[in-house]
Amino acid sequence: MGSTGPRPRASGTAGYIEFDVLPVALAQLDSEFVVTEWNREAERLFGFGSQEVLGRRALDVLRSSIGNDERIASRAAISRGQPGRRVTDAITSSGRRIDIEIAMDPHLDATGAFTGGVLAFWDVTDREQAQLALAESERRFRLLLHDLPLPGGITDRDSRIVYVNRRLASLAGRSPDELEGLVWEDVYGAFEEDDRFWDAFLAGSVIEQYEGRVRTHDGSERLIAWMSVGIRDPDGELRMEASIGYDITDRRASELALAEASADRLALIGEILEAERAERARIAEALHDDTIQVLASSLVVLDQAMARTDGSAREQMARARESIAGAVERTRRMMFELRPALLEEAGLAGAIRTLCEHIAEDAGFRVQVRAPTARFAAPDEELCYRTVREAVVNAARHSRATVVEVSVEHRDRALEGRVADDGVGFDVAAPRQPDVARLHLGLRAMAERVRLAGGEVTVTSSPGNGTTVDFTVPVREV
Numbered sequence: 001m002g003s004t005g006p007r008p009r010a011s012g013t014a015g016y017i018e019f020d021v022l023p024v025a026l027a028q029l030d031s032e033f034v035v036t037e038w039n040r041e042a043e044r045l046f047g048f049g050s051q052e053v054l055g056r057r058a059l060d061v062l063r064s065s066i067g068n069d070e071r072i073a074s075r076a077a078i079s080r081g082q083p084g085r086r087v088t089d090a091i092t093s094s095g096r097r098i099d100i101e102i103a104m105d106p107h108l109d110a111t112g113a114f115t116g117g118v119l120a121f122w123d124v125t126d127r128e129q130a131q132l133a134l135a136e137s138e139r140r141f142r143l144l145l146h147d148l149p150l151p152g153g154i155t156d157r158d159s160r161i162v163y164v165n166r167r168l169a170s171l172a173g174r175s176p177d178e179l180e181g182l183v184w185e186d187v188y189g190a191f192e193e194d195d196r197f198w199d200a201f202l203a204g205s206v207i208e209q210y211e212g213r214v215r216t217h218d219g220s221e222r223l224i225a226w227m228s229v230g231i232r233d234p235d236g237e238l239r240m241e242a243s244i245g246y247d248i249t250d251r252r253a254s255e256l257a258l259a260e261a262s263a264d265r266l267a268l269i270g271e272i273l274e275a276e277r278a279e280r281a282r283i284a285e286a287l288h289d290d291t292i293q294v295l296a297s298s299l300v301v302l303d304q305a306m307a308r309t310d311g312s313a314r315e316q317m318a319r320a321r322e323s324i325a326g327a328v329e330r331t332r333r334m335m336f337e338l339r340p341a342l343l344e345e346a347g348l349a350g351a352i353r354t355l356c357e358h359i360a361e362d363a364g365f366r367v368q369v370r371a372p373t374a375r376f377a378a379p380d381e382e383l384c385y386r387t388v389r390e391a392v393v394n395a396a397r398h399s400r401a402t403v404v405e406v407s408v409e410h411r412d413r414a415l416e417g418r419v420a421d422d423g424v425g426f427d428v429a430a431p432r433q434p435d436v437a438r439l440h441l442g443l444r445a446m447a448e449r450v451r452l453a454g455g456e457v458t459v460t461s462s463p464g465n466g467t468t469v470d471f472t473v474p475v476r477e478v
Contacts, residue, residue, distance in 0.1 A: 025121035027058050031114055033075055035061075045100075045123060047093030058119060062090035062100075078106045079114040087124060099128040137231045151214075151224065151245040154231070157202060159184045162240055173217025189215030197228075204238050206230040211248070223249045262454060274379060287331055295328045348381045348408070348415075349373050352388050356406055363396035365421075371408040376415070380475045383453055384408060384415045390446040391419035391469040399423025399467060414455070415475055420468040425461045443469070 019026060019037060025045040028037035038053045046062060053061050059071065066074075066088050078084050084104040091097050101124045106117040142163050145152035151168035155161055161179050169176045172187050179187055185194075191213045200207050206228050213221045224245035231240040302321045306314055343351040349371035360367035375381070388406060395404050401423035408417040447457035454474045461467035 027053070027119040027121075028116065029058075029119060030116045033057055036116070042121060045092075045121060046090065052093075059090075062092075064088050064090050074104075078104050078117065081106050081108050081112070081114070087128065090121075098123055099125045131233075145242070145244065148244065151247070152243060154240050154242045155184055156240045157238070159198065161187065168245070171214055171216045171222065189213065189221070197226075201238065201241060206238065206241050221249075222247055223252055265452070265454065287334065292328060292331055295324055295331065298324050299328070343381060343385055344378075347373065347375050348384060351381075351385055352406065352408065355385070355389055356392055356404070359392050359396050360404065365396070365401050365404055367392075367404045367406065369406045371406070372410045372415075374410060376410075376475045377477075380415065380473060383450065383455075384417060384473045387446055387450055387457070387471050387473065388417060388419060390442055391471075394442055394469075395419065395421040395423065395467065398426070401466065410475070413475055415473045417471045417473070418468060420466065422466045425463050425465045425467055427463060428459055428461050 019028065020039045022039065023041060025042035026037075026039045027035050027042055030036050034055060035053050035058050038048075038050045042053075043049055048061055059066060066086075074084055074086075083106065085102070087099060087101045089097055090100050101122045103120045104117055105120070107115050109115050142154070145154070145163070145165045148165060149167060151165070151171060153161060153164035153168050161182050161184055164176050164179050166176060169179055172179060174187075193210070194212050197207050197210055197212065208229070209225070209227055211223060211225050213223055215221055225248045226243045226245045228241050228243040230238045231242060232238050299321060302317055302324070306317050306321070309317060346354075349369075352371045353369045356367045356369050376384075388408070392404060392406065395401055399421045401421035404419065404421045406417075406419050408415055410416075443457070443459055447459075450457050450471055450473060455472045457469065457471045459467065459469050
């Protein structure tokens, strides 16, 4: 390794102490490129002492793989005063091969003649190995992306294209080779949604999945769902990112068309429900202004006639009065069902509770009701209300239940309802039985109304185990 005795020194060399203690491996050369000084850092780096190097050319001692022709050309350039810098390899005194970077600072006299210079050496073994590892990672990703039918590419931290496969290059109408080295934005366009991706990339992280746009060669834009991974050097520093994309332009257009169609359908259902509501209101008003008024007048006439009559005629009139009074009550309930004023005044919860209590009183079962007090769009409230009504009326007519539970909850932009009874139940797979057929008709009509509005109805039942009707009604913002 290094010598332990006095260090030789070329005569006339100034600043030897400073030269020797600098934290860089240095060698002083004369006009013939022979080493005249060899500092301690050079001894430490290469393991050769001064007495082994002085008087010889440094690269001969280090057995660099630079060819003889290259050395001659390099020395000629340096002799003309041109600084030199390159990376090569060297073999230390222990026989270990390392990568070194060499920089030459030539010295010229007043006439421009080369008088020597200083060689500086840096160990770049780790850096070179990192570059090789990075290049190997890039090579593997290139092989992975090359034949994929999906767009794929590699970009560096400067947003320059390192590689794109044929599918991605075709979007730009060019070949992969033509695009390498170009700035991504210049080729595929700059879009606002890409900023978050590039900001993360420059900060040392990669957004693994995101959607971005690319501009194609004909000026149109495609929406790409990208999946990205980082290519890092051995120190973990992010150098490049490799991405594979899936063109979702057509799928998104279909989703948008479907959403628009769904919105149109909901609007149409709203118009239909509003038309039905107006028609029911007209009928209810006619019942109130005509039928109930006539029936009420008849009751007054009967009461007056009964006051002047006795015997069997009075009894007949009393029976007639009872029938007319029952008709008045039924007509009033029909009016309530046609136009539930409570739905407008007290909201969904109040209207459902009143409806269920009236039906339960007539049918002779107990009812438990739970419903949201919030208000929703009128068509949605009415659809929910009438769905509950159909299910509870079915329970009153067919179930012979003792308890009916009604619940409605607002969840995920929908009203989710359930009407469950403890009655006799039925076989949902046997619609040909007369009673079941009638039940199925009402349930099918109810389910179809909800389905057209974008909701769903499910009926669960079996003989002896009661019936449960679950439904979902989409709600819109009010």
